[in-house]
Amino acid sequence: MINELFSITVLIGILASGIRLATPYLYAAIGETFSQKSGVLNLGVEGQMLLGCFAAFYVALTTGNLWLGLLAAMIVGALMGLAMAYVTVNLQAQQGISGIGFYLFGLGMSELLFQRLMGTVETVKGFPKVYIPGLSDIPGIGEIFFSQNILVYGAYLLVPLAWFVLNKTTLGLKIRSVGENPDAADSLGVSVARVRYFTIILGGTLSGIAGASLSIALLNVFQQNMTSGLGFIAVALVYFGAWSPLGVLGGALLFSMVNSLQLWIQVLGIPIPSDIAVMMPYILTILVLIATVSRVRAPSALTKPFEREN
Amino acid sequence: MKKFAWILTFVLALSLIVSACGTPAATEAPVVEEAPAAEVTEAPVAATEPPAAPAEPFRVAVVMPSAINDLAFSQSMYDALMRIQEEMGGPEAFEIVYSENMFVVDDAAAALRDYASQGYDLVIGHGSQYGTSLQEIAPDFPETSFAWGTTAETFGQPNIFAYEAASQEGGYVNGVLAASLSTSKVIGIVGPIEVGDAKLYVDGFKAGVAATDPSITVNVNYIGSFSDVALASEAASTHLSAGADVLTGTAQMVVGAIGKAEESNALWFGTQSNQTSLAPSIVVASQVYHWEVALREMLTLIGEGTLGGQSFKADLANGGEVIEFNPDYTLSDDVKALADSTIQGIVDGSITITLP
Numbered sequence: 267m268i269n270e271l272f273s274i275t276v277l278i279g280i281l282a283s284g285i286r287l288a289t290p291y292l293y294a295a296i297g298e299t300f301s302q303k304s305g306v307l308n309l310g311v312e313g314q315m316l317l318g319c320f321a322a323f324y325v326a327l328t329t330g331n332l333w334l335g336l337l338a339a340m341i342v343g344a345l346m347g348l349a350m351a352y353v354t355v356n357l358q359a360q361q362g363i364s365g366i367g368f369y370l371f372g373l374g375m376s377e378l379l380f381q382r383l384m385g386t387v388e389t390v391k392g393f394p395k396v397y398i399p400g401l402s403d404i405p406g407i408g409e410i411f412f413s414q415n416i417l418v419y420g421a422y423l424l425v426p427l428a429w430f431v432l433n434k435t436t437l438g439l440k441i442r443s444v445g446e447n448p449d450a451a452d453s454l455g456v457s458v459a460r461v462r463y464f465t466i467i468l469g470g471t472l473s474g475i476a477g478a479s480l481s482i483a484l485l486n487v488f489q490q491n492m493t494s495g496l497g498f499i500a501v502a503l504v505y506f507g508a509w510s511p512l513g514v515l516g517g518a519l520l521f522s523m524v525n526s527l528q529l530w531i532q533v534l535g536i537p538i539p540s541d542i543a544v545m546m547p548y549i550l551t552i553l554v555l556i557a558t559v560s561r562v563r564a565p566s567a568l569t570k571p572f573e574r575e576n
Numbered sequence: 577m578k579k580f581a582w583i584l585t586f587v588l589a590l591s592l593i594v595s596a597c598g599t600p601a602a603t604e605a606p607v608v609e610e611a612p613a614a615e616v617t618e619a620p621v622a623a624t625e626p627p628a629a630p631a632e633p634f635r636v637a638v639v640m641p642s643a644i645n646d647l648a649f650s651q652s653m654y655d656a657l658m659r660i661q662e663e664m665g666g667p668e669a670f671e672i673v674y675s676e677n678m679f680v681v682d683d684a685a686a687a688l689r690d691y692a693s694q695g696y697d698l699v700i701g702h703g704s705q706y707g708t709s710l711q712e713i714a715p716d717f718p719e720t721s722f723a724w725g726t727t728a729e730t731f732g733q734p735n736i737f738a739y740e741a742a743s744q745e746g747g748y749v750n751g752v753l754a755a756s757l758s759t760s761k762v763i764g765i766v767g768p769i770e771v772g773d774a775k776l777y778v779d780g781f782k783a784g785v786a787a788t789d790p791s792i793t794v795n796v797n798y799i800g801s802f803s804d805v806a807l808a809s810e811a812a813s814t815h816l817s818a819g820a821d822v823l824t825g826t827a828q829m830v831v832g833a834i835g836k837a838e839e840s841n842a843l844w845f846g847t848q849s850n851q852t853s854l855a856p857s858i859v860v861a862s863q864v865y866h867w868e869v870a871l872r873e874m875l876t877l878i879g880e881g882t883l884g885g886q887s888f889k890a891d892l893a894n895g896g897e898v899i900e901f902n903p904d905y906t907l908s909d910d911v912k913a914l915a916d917s918t919i920q921g922i923v924d925g926s927i928t929i930t931l932p
Contacts, residue, residue, distance in 0.1 A: 279817040283810050290806070377643075377677070386645045387831055389838075389854060485809050485832050487854075490643045490677065492805045525807065529814045533764070533795040540770055544800030 274406065280530055281410040284523035285418065286484060290315070290476040290493075291518040292421040294500035296428045296511055297472030302504055303432060304465040305445040305567035306354055309365025310346065311473045312497025313372020318343045318474030320376040323481035323488040324383060326390050332482055336417075339478035340471045346372065347470020351463045358571035369497070377490045384488070392486035393417055417475070417483040424472075428511040441465055445565035448572040458572045473497065506555055508562045520554065521547050634664070634875065635671045637691035638700040639684045642802070644676050646828035648848045649773075653702045653725075655849065656867035660875070663868075678703075685709035692717040698878060699723070704772060710736060714884075721883040723874060725867075726773050728887045737877075738887035739870040743773050743826075743847060744780025745892045745922050746863025748929050749899050750845040751784020752918045753860060754822045755792055756911045757843055764815025766808050766825035766833045767798045777826045777847050777863075779931045784918075795820065805832035812836035834859070852902040861901045861915075869896040893923045 294311050301308045318339035326335030346368060353364045393415040402412040432438040443451040444461045452458050476496075481488045503521070507513025528543040636657060640650035657672050664670040673691070678684035684706050691699045692713060700723040701710050707724060711731045714722045718735060726740040754763055763785060767778050782794050795818055797811040808825070809832030815823055816836065823837045824845040831854060837844045838855040846852075846862030870888035877886070890896020899919060901907070907915070921927035 275817065279814060283813055286813075287806065287810055381643075381645075387647050387854060389835055480806060485805055486835050487805065487831050489646070489803075489805055489828070489831055491803060494801065494803045494805075496806070526810060526814075529797055529799070529807075529811050530818075532797040533811075533814050533818050535795065540798035540800065544798070 276530055276534070278406055278409055280523065280526045282413070283526035283529065284519065285410060285414060285422075287522035287525055288518040289418045289421045289484065290479050290496055291500050291503060291522065292424065292515065293472045293476035293479060294497055295503040295507070295514045295518060296424055297469035297476070298501055298504045299428065299507070299509055299511060299514055300432070300441065300465040300472075301469040302568055303445045303509055303565055304441045304462050305448060305565055305570065305572070306462055306466055307361045307365065307501075307569045308350055308354075308368075308466060308469055309362055309498070309501060310350055310368025310372065311365075311469070311500055312493055312495070313369035313375075314343050314346045314470050314473035315372070315477035315480075315493050315497045316376040316491070317346060317372045317477070319477030319481045319493065320379055320488055321474070322478035323390065324379070326392075326482045327384075327388065332390075332393055335482050336475065336478050339474040341474075343470040343472070343474020343477070344467050345470070346474075347467035348463075350470065351466040354466065354571065355459045355462050358573065361569050361571075373491060380488060380490055387487060387489055389487050390482060392481075393483040415483050417479040420475075421479070422515075425511050425515045432511065442565070444572075445567050448567050448570075452572070452574060458574075462572075476500070502551075505562070505564075506551065508558075509565060517551070521551050524550050633667070633669055633671045634698070635696045636673075636698045636700065637694075637696040638672070638674045638702055639678050639687050639691075639706065640674060640676045641679050641684075641703040641705065642677060642828050644674060646849075647831060647851055647854060648826070648828040650676060650702065650828070651849045652865040653700070653867055656865070656871060659866075659868050660871055681705050681709060685713065688722075689713050689716075692720045692722075695720075697721060698874065700725070707731075719883075721874070721878050723884075728889070730885055730887055732885075734885050735883035737870075737874050737884050739867065740887070740889055741773065741776075741865050741897060742889055742891035743777040743863065743865075743897070744783070744929050744931060746847060746897045746899060747777040747780025748784035748787075748922065748927075749892075749915060749918050750824060750847070750861065750863060751781040751786075752788045753784075753907075753911065753915050754781070754824065754843070754845055755785040755788035756914060757860065758792060758822045760819050760821040761789075761792045762815075762819040763792060763794045763822045763824070764812065764818065764820035765794065765796045766811045766815070766823065766830055767796060768802045768827035768829060769800060770798045774826045776931070780929055781824060781845075783929050783931065799829070801829060802827045803829050805829050808832040809836050816840045816842060850900050852900075852904075856902065856904050858905075859902045860905050860907070861899050864898050864900045865890055866896055866898055869894050892919055 298311055321342040322335040322339035325338040326332050350368055353359045354361055395413050396416050398412050402408045440456050440461050444458050448458045503514050503517040506517040524547040528546045531538055531543050532540055642650045644650055644654040661670040661672060675687040688699055688701055688709055698721045702725055704727050710722050710724050714733045714736050721735050723737040727738050728740055730736045730738045765778055767774050785792050785794050795815055799807045799811050808829040812823055812833035813836050822843045825833050826847050834844055834854050838858050844859045848865055850862045850864050852859045869890055873888055
């Protein structure tokens with residue numbers, strides 16, 4: 267049975283599943299990376315994802331247009347990001363607590379809207395697999411990497427894009443300086459408030475897309491609380507990835523691949539109890555975190571509200 | 577600084593109020609459904625007539641762990657209550673209130689106690705995790721009747737009823753059907769946690785497949801959650817990649833699995849509620865829990881003054897479980913005949929289901 271695990275079909279299945287599972291984590295965690303790099307901890311990611319998830323699904327269901335659904339999710343996420351930004355920057359609230367408040371709001375609102383507007387579980391025809399001529403036909407690799415839907419491709423393209431913006435552009439420099447030393451940044455003319463508004467709204471938009479990737483691309487259904495903790499894992503992945511988009515990619519892939527592996531272990535009948543198998547992704551992530559804890563350093567101004575001293 | 581404290585409080589209060597309207601589960605705690613242990617005192621076969629409508633409405637309150645439209649566990653109880661309400665003549669004769677998404681047992685306990693103190697005639701805790709709460713609350717309200725499912729335990733309390741489903745029976749029938757319809761000889765099962773009602777269904781299903789065609793491989797995947805739709809969906813993908821052309825599963829996260837089955841044109845067998853609406857082209861049949869069979873018994877007993885102390889089992893024989901076929905999926909005559917004879921065999925006892 268164990269040797270079956272290493273057969274080509276199974277390996278391809280595991281990798282393809284893992285790539286898909288990682289998609290919502292990537293969108294949400296990259297968005298959160300931007301926020302946290304600028305010094306803001308946003309725990310409301312789960313709520314933003316749920317509302318984005320519902321918005322995308324409902325708009326796609328009623329208009330029949332998936333792109334409109336995606337746009338709706340982005341707008342909803344951005345609006346929640348705007349609210350969070352106001353609460354964080356202008357009102358200077360405790361970031362952890364306000365984040366949880368937004369999570370509860372997103373959770374409850376998505377459930378309320380689902381009951382009032384839909385009432386019963388339905389499905390949509392989501393984004394289909396996009397075949398890239400030439401690349402999709404490569405045996406093995408083609409099936410894993412190049413036979414996914416467009417939102418999956420988007421998540422993986424986002425990683426180098428985010429890395430580039432954060433590390434090679436002036437905007438990225440501003441974001442990082444605001445997160446490390448907002449007083450110094452402020453004295454050099456960088457508007458801390460503007461930068462943080464930008465990153466939080468961007469984070470919200472990406473969380474909305476993460477939710478949309480679930481409801482109109484991967485699962486094609488909406489159910490109450492269907493993210494079930496995904497947003498919080500995404501926040502944890504930011505810490506795991508040491509606030510770097512590449513680290514976040516590594517964390518998301520590790521977590522999702524092991525999750526995908528444990529599904530196959532159960533299907534192949536390998537005698538590991540199902541409870542242990544389900545624990546595996548979490549335990550492995552914790553172990554890797556322990557092994558790499560020394561190199562990790564948070565942005566210095568993380569969770570501290572900025573007040574200009576006169 | 578004081579101003580922000582005010583506004584922050586306002587924002588938090590607003591979010592709490594709105595979330596209360598949607599009654600969310602604050603945290604995700606795993607649902608532990610205990611396997612029934614005690615001997616079952618079976619109530620006599622249900623009378624077909626519901627009790628006569630009383631002068632004032634009969635008031636029922638129910639607390640459920642998931643949403644009423646989850647197409648699974650909670651929906652089965654909600655639908656059953658609605659059927660009884662229709663039988664009895666509408667909301668003026670039979671009043672129903674519910675609290676859904678009561679995943680957290682403390683919230684559920686508070687709700688149960690609330691309902692009892694508001695004078696509801698029957699308070700139902702629909703979820704085996706509510707047992708200890710009911711055990712504590714019931715003695716404080718000797719005039720109120722409580723019901724607990726899915727279990728056979730009444731704690732010896734005079735005002736607690738218990739109800740459960742012999743889900744292995746419908747599982748067996750589904751298994752027989754699945755084995756007859758599978759061409760690839762591989763079947764996949766997506767389960768939540770290996771415990772209670774879910775385990776009964778899965779074991780019954782496997783027994784049904786083995787009894788029909790022992791050469792078929794049945795792969796089981798317990799994903800460890802009742803609500804993780806994404807993981808259920810990937811579990812289904814895994815089964816399909818392993819060659820399965822018939823899938824089944826239990827609990828509310830299977831909506832993800834059904835979607836994946838539909839994409840690959842694999843057949844689906846459902847349980848707890850009728851899941852045809854989700855994928856009309858591939859759902860063959862669902863084992864639907866008709867809790868109203870047990871509920872009618874309870875209502876009659878309550879009318880006579882017995883508030884508890886009995887347990888009820890919903891099975892194929894008393895109509896508490898019904899195999900509802902998808903009218904849009906045409907079964908060949910011999911497969912349909914096999915299904916009917918299997919159901920009949922379980923009902924009259926000629927078929928015994930041996931569970932591991």
